[in-house]
Amino acid sequence: MAAEADNAKPTFLSPPQEGKQPIVSLRGITKRFPGVIALDHIDLDIYPGTVHALLGENGAGKSTLVKVLYGIYTPDEGEIIINGKPTRLTSPAEAINMGIVMVSQSPQIIDRLTVAENIILGLKKYKYFVPVTKVYKTIREESKKVGIKIEPGIEVWRLSYTQKQLVEILRAILLGAKVLLLDEAITYLPIEEKQRFYKFIRKFADEGGTVVLITHKIYEAMDVADKITVLRRGKVAGHLDRKEATIEKIRKLMFGERSAEITYERLPTATPEDKTILEVKDLWVMGDFGGYAVQDVSLEVKKGEVLGIAGVAGNGQKELIQAIMRLRPVVKGRIIYNGEDITRKSTYYLRVNGVGYIPDLPAKYGVSIENTILENIAVLPVYSRGIIDWNKLRELTLKLIKEFEIKTPSPDTPVKFLSGGNIMKVLVARELTVATNLLVAYNPTRALDEATAIKVRKIIKDKVLKDKVSAIIASEDLDEIFQISDRIAVMNSGKIVGVFPADKAKREEIEHLMVM
């Protein structure tokens, strides 16, 4: 599908920008962290009234650059020039003062507060002791103008992901944003919602505002940007005008010599055996805020196949995966694993009976970064019951380090010293080793750079093909789902709204089902 967009017309085109002064310029911006140069003498000009895409794979430095622009990081070298004047930004509040507002992939707005409370926090003109209700009128007026219908007094936790992002945009406008930094803000929205945001972005730019769109999805840039800057390994790899940009050119800039490896082609389809490894029957699971997150879901995973679960964040996939892993109670229905009804059994049972688990936010839920690699592997109950046999575990760890090419000085290195990609490798290595029957995963390659992500998907698929291990993988990244799955189930509002064989599935249909 990315390939199809190659020669397609961009959705929008902007009026020419010659002769205008840049509204934001970066000169020689450098940022170092221990052991790595995140930004290496970045030069960048952003013109008012344009949509400027900042493309790069995970780890290329886009996020760091945006945080510099937003005052969260202070650059070690270089300067930021806003409206012709060199400026020092030391906090988001100062950036907001200069008209720069950031909306990121996970909403910043706080669940427990209302929409109005979240918005008023950034509006300087309201003094500290005023009642929050004073801002209601302004919110209602502005949201009508933008075409959103949100009640100012509603608590944010009641909103869907898309609605939260809409509130974020509303907030940015009310803060008087002249430069909108969208840090992967719309990357995980389904295509119909994305179109709404595209329209808004275009309108914003046409009316003189500036949008910096940070993303790692090439087609997003191609769909809506006027200018494209590609970052690779902390340096500017190239600047392109949309008119002259092609997918091929961009890929070359993003990946350099490795662009041949990076392909979204489907991995080989597996032929499952007739045995059912995991069966979910009429499952109902509660969400965190009351109400059912999973409603009457029935699924089946056969031995030796990958079932992918596609869906926008917040439609119950997280709760479904947690319920399967027995990390969340089941209200109604049954889960049957390898012939055993495990609905009332504990996570322990699964973990000692051949189930591997890659949770969402692996650094938070899947490893303990203060402990060593060895300890992170040893903690699994299959490896440590009673007295621990460290020699055997050390052997195993060394083997995994070699097999998965984990870059580390030794198995006794605390995990926090590893790079994000290597932490993921430790997790995947560990889980694939214990997953003799089933791998359960949620967003298994999020935040990994493209090459590593594809490698990880290949490793998982290999295990499925060769060892006939089954996998149920939920992901918010549709590219990933298409790449790795044999069958795709679509989840929407807690229900399964469609199941398709992956090689015959139509992307538009799936995306439509995700939103409807």
Added chain:
Amino acid sequence: MVIVRRVKPLPYWIIPIIALLAGIAVSMIILYILAGASPAAVFSAIAYGFTRPGVIAKIFIALTIVGIALLVSFKGSIWNIGGEGQITFGMMAAAWVALFTMLPYINPGLAQASMIILAMIAGGFWALLAALPRAYLGLDEVPVTLIMNYIAYYIVDLLVYGPWRGKSTYNYPRTDTIPSQAMFPQIPGTTMTWDGLFLLIITFIGVWYLLRNTSIGLRIKILGNNPNLLRSSGINVPLTIILALTISGLIAGSVGALYLGGDVYHIGYPIESQTANYGYTGILVAWLSMLELIAVPLAAYIVSALYEAGIKYQTLVGGNLGGMLASGTSAIVDIFIGSILLLYTILITFSEYKIKIIIER
């Protein structure tokens, strides 16, 4: 001014030493300003404490064992502030064996061993009560264990004032002195007992083995760093919490037996004024050791010296402050503990981070 992560963290032992010295300095200043205590007097008291290993031996034993006890639960990020209550309960159990059973007269060795074992069980039980709400309700263990210290005091007070009041104390509220068969034999030339020394060695080895080679030990360590990993690995997190706190209480309880059988030989009333405050001072020991088992004896030695300095200061100075302090040691020791710990907490940041000045252009 910016706070930046260091490329290489400072060697881990530098900060405790700086905090120690700075804390003592701050304490001296406080004592001087508020109590007119001459720094020279305080300093000589501290010097006294550090140079009398024989005198501080019993404090050292107690604090090392308590330090190890707290280390176990602190490693799991379970903040056992209830050492005092666990020690008190242990003392109560030991007193029961020594005073209200015939065991000391039948078999002194067995009696002393029972005192220690029952003290451990009592301490473990008291910790278990606090562990349950923490494990299953998520109720912060700090206020609970701390409040239970008070409850433990009053339970023992109740007993000592009433049914346990001594027969040969002229109706004075205290227990009888324990029979000589129940007194732990002293190591000549020091204030410590053979039982104490033995207990220390066993505890040290036991906890070393626990943390290094058992799955419980590993799980406690990971509990302290990321309980989510335990959960997704299928390990029972509430059980791990309970084990961490209960084992801690077990070990702490034994100090109650040592205190009764090797130091005071009776329980006075109210016990709050008789307590040696090992439960609280032990917190300083555990923290100063940075939760490294090997460092606990060293930290305990240092804190024992300071503790003794607090006592010594009273006798050296007499006068205003010395004469007035009802439960003598506790005010000065509290100042020491508070200053050192607070400075330690703040300074530990600087082992990982440093302050960088950026010159504005």
Added chain:
Amino acid sequence: MSGSILSFIVGASSLFLAYYLAAVGHGLMEKSGILNLAIDGVFTLGVAIAFAVSVYTLSVPMAILATSIIAALFGLMLAFITTKLPISHGAAGLSTMFLGYGLAALVGLPAKVVENKRLISGSEGLAIIQPSLGYMWVWFYVAVFIVAVSIWYLIEKTKIGAAIRAAGENPASAEALGVNVLAVRLFASGVGYALIGIGAAIFELAYSPVWSQGKGMGYGWIAFAISLSAGRHPILTLVPAMIFAALEKFRFIIESTYNVPTDLGKMLPFVAAIAAMIIFMVTPLKRKLAPPKSLGKIYFREERTV
């Protein structure tokens, strides 16, 4: 009968006020995300300072002022170090607690000597508050209720209240939304501890104007439990505060009527405190009045400008 109810309520009221102020101040600070384990230490210190200043100056207003200012300073210090540096709230709080205990003894003991000398020579030892409001007691409770509602309004309905709650829920997001987390926490902790200080002063000067080393220890933890079991809700906190104050009053009555040993009586408030906290955690209260999500979490963003 009604006469004794009146004296009962008036008698209970100074402890009620002390408990309430300490608890609501504590709750305010914790709402901004800082775990406050120093409360007992600073409360004890506050009691000693109120005593000492009252002895030295024979002025109740001076005593209350001095206590609340010094307590506020502790609050500001705690807020500053826990927000600017990545340090453990629990460690900071507990070490401050010990410091508070020690300082309390050093502050109170010399004052005690002065008071004793005065009492021997027949003159006034220290200035106290006479809690005999007579028929004014209704207005007393009305006033306290108004204070409670005002604090509630501040927290729930105003912008600064939203900022405080934001800092407590998610300081990083709050910062991104434009909140100056440090300023907000300084405000919440300064005001919160000032209230704790006033509560300590009232405890000493109105409720039980005698002082000995260790006076006040444990009462801070009761206030902690009161605040927690009321979900840190400024108006609801009135309820457990009243219950615990009444408990103390009842305790003396029951002890003398039924010959209950004092040690059992002393145990009672503490057992009740734990029970109250457990009840809160077990009932739906815990969800409705959930603690701030980032309470006690270390907030530190690398690369922040100080």
